[in-house]
Amino acid sequence: MATLNDNLEKLDGFLARFRAHGIKNRIAGADRDGGGGVFASVSPVDESHICDVARGDAGDIDAAAQAAHAAFAEWRDMPATQRRAILIRIAEGIEARAEEIALCECWDTGQAYKFMSKAALRGAENFRYFADQVVQARDGQHLKSPTLMNITTRVPIGPVGVITPWNTPFMLSTWKIAPALAAGCTVVHKPAEASPLTARLLVEIAEDAGLPPGVLNTVNGFGEEAGKALCEHPLIRAIAFVGESRTGSLITKQGADTLKRNHLELGGKNPVIVFDDAELDRALDAVIFMIYSINGERCTSSSRLLVQDTIRAAFEARLVERVNAIRVGHPLDPKTEIGPLISQEHYDKVTGYFDTAKADGATIAAGGAPAGDTGYFVKPTLFTDATNDMRIAREEIFGPVLTSIPFATEDEALSIANDTPYGLTGYVWTNDLTRALRFTDRLEAGMIWVNSENVRHLPTPFGGVKASGIGRDGGDWSFDFYMEQKHIGLATGQHKITKLGAL
Numbered sequence: 001m002a003t004l005n006d007n008l009e010k011l012d013g014f015l016a017r018f019r020a021h022g023i024k025n026r027i028a029g030a031d032r033d034g035g036g037g038v039f040a041s042v043s044p045v046d047e048s049h050i051c052d053v054a055r056g057d058a059g060d061i062d063a064a065a066q067a068a069h070a071a072f073a074e075w076r077d078m079p080a081t082q083r084r085a086i087l088i089r090i091a092e093g094i095e096a097r098a099e100e101i102a103l104c105e106c107w108d109t110g111q112a113y114k115f116m117s118k119a120a121l122r123g124a125e126n127f128r129y130f131a132d133q134v135v136q137a138r139d140g141q142h143l144k145s146p147t148l149m150n151i152t153t154r155v156p157i158g159p160v161g162v163i164t165p166w167n168t169p170f171m172l173s174t175w176k177i178a179p180a181l182a183a184g185c186t187v188v189h190k191p192a193e194a195s196p197l198t199a200r201l202l203v204e205i206a207e208d209a210g211l212p213p214g215v216l217n218t219v220n221g222f223g224e225e226a227g228k229a230l231c232e233h234p235l236i237r238a239i240a241f242v243g244e245s246r247t248g249s250l251i252t253k254q255g256a257d258t259l260k261r262n263h264l265e266l267g268g269k270n271p272v273i274v275f276d277d278a279e280l281d282r283a284l285d286a287v288i289f290m291i292y293s294i295n296g297e298r299c300t301s302s303s304r305l306l307v308q309d310t311i312r313a314a315f316e317a318r319l320v321e322r323v324n325a326i327r328v329g330h331p332l333d334p335k336t337e338i339g340p341l342i343s344q345e346h347y348d349k350v351t352g353y354f355d356t357a358k359a360d361g362a363t364i365a366a367g368g369a370p371a372g373d374t375g376y377f378v379k380p381t382l383f384t385d386a387t388n389d390m391r392i393a394r395e396e397i398f399g400p401v402l403t404s405i406p407f408a409t410e411d412e413a414l415s416i417a418n419d420t421p422y423g424l425t426g427y428v429w430t431n432d433l434t435r436a437l438r439f440t441d442r443l444e445a446g447m448i449w450v451n452s453e454n455v456r457h458l459p460t461p462f463g464g465v466k467a468s469g470i471g472r473d474g475g476d477w478s479f480d481f482y483m484e485q486k487h488i489g490l491a492t493g494q495h496k497i498t499k500l501g502a503l
């Protein structure tokens with residue numbers, strides 16, 4: 001197994017080109033400086049400067065949108081089998097550079113190598129999965145009526161914008177870009193300003209795989225500049241967005257004048273409900289995994305633990321022991337389970353909740369303090385004695401911080417679980433089958449797992465309800481977003497046409 005030093009040495013090699021040349025925008029297969037100059041990419045591990053990054057402005061977005069528009073017809077009309085072959089070559093390219101992607105991602109985001117090595121490979125899986133759908137994606141139905149043969153077809157919507165966040169940025173980018181390309185759309189990608197490295201690797205891999213210039217364009221920069229201009233651009237037909245709920249509202253407003261179709265994957269404050277009849281050892285493992293892996297910077301994290309009062313004391317005691325044993329450390333150390341948070345701003349936000357918890361009367365049962373002297377490390381934290389009206393139970397903290405809330409009855413658990421503006425995921429632990437059916441039926445969430453952590457299966461719909469989003473990814477749902485349904489009615493005979501202005 002690689003050691004921290006092995007990984008640091010390899011990373012040094014991978015970063016050399018970024019240090020020497022920075023990151024430019026990539027438009028129509030060529031590098032382009034940012035109209036707004038450059039901004040610094042900083043590693044959350046030691047706050048060191050990684051490289052300068054092009055600060056894209058409205059002019060860069062316009063150039064990228066024009067390039068995506070110009071490349072659209074050729075990409076749309078390329079035989080499906082040829083497009084499929086390119087997507088498979090992209091997957092192979094990702095696999096070939098998986099270590100580079102994983103190490104750069106860790107350094108850029110603070111995510112632990114333990115999880116990022118898998119995230120890089122999941123990116124390849126996204127391309128393979130949607131490559132397999134390319135040929136059928138345009139198929140439609142035959143809906144016969146008395147006078148017409150009605151057929152439907154699906155056509156790609158056109159150039160689309162993809163705006164991604166900084167948590168697991170590579171995996172999330174592929175999740176959007178792979179189905180868009182498979183549908184036949186061209187793409188302008190605006191990665192998060194906090195984590196630009198792997199978006200650059202992705203566009204390079206795609207071009208090396210034979211993706212024609214202009215089919216995938218990357219414009220770096222800030223949300224309120226490059227991101228806003230992308231939402232407002234008239235040549236961009238749809239925006240696939242992953243990020244915070246309040247940014248989702250802005251995306252909708254910014255796209256109103258050009259009537260954008262938006263797909264919004266937003267925040268969550270997801271409940272995990274543990275009943276006293278559950279298999280508690282497995283429930284404990286899953287509760288810990290779903291909030292403390294990926295630094296807790298995960299939209300589907302189970303950040304509210306609802307635990308039945310009959311087992312609460314024992315369950316929380318075991319939780320404290322395990323949480324205190326989670327290994328916080330250098331993200332490139334393969335043994336590390338939690339790395340630093342993404343930025344100073346996010347660190348301030350997360351640590352601010354330690355005071356909020358105390359002020360609101362909750363108990364800090366584990367953590368609740370920074371870890372280490374440099375970088376944005378925090379100890380994994382558990383709040384107990386909480387109620388659902390406290391800010392620690394209502395707001396998305398987006399760090400390794402769990403809020404435990406007791407309940408007595410199934411009805412009470414359901415009412416606490418649903419008492420939130422969000423509705424992304426829910427996790428239910430019970431061995432009572434009828435209760436599981438009853439509960440999942442009434443739980444307000446886009447995705448629910450029973451006796452399981454979140455196990456993603458690409459054909460299933462991924463997305464949230466309420467403030468957690470609009471639209472679904474996965475399977476054919478992705479194509480519904482990136483494609484237009486078209487109906488064509490063909491007369492099968494001489495049916496009567498109502499005559500106006502004729503005798």
Ligand code: NAD
Pocket residue numbers: 163164165166167172190191192193221222223224226227228231242243244245247248250251254265266267268298299300396398424464468469
């Ligand atoms: P964010 O909303 O701050 O930023 C996301 C992206 O939007 C970035 O690229 C940013 O530059 C851009 N942006 C910001 N303002 C914009 C504007 N006015 N117009 C256009 N683009 C703009 O989110 P973040 O802090 O980067 O990511 C964390 C959030 O993402 C959390 O809330 C998390 O729950 C959510 N998330 C959701 C999912 C999901 O599938 N539901 C997955 C991952 C993350």
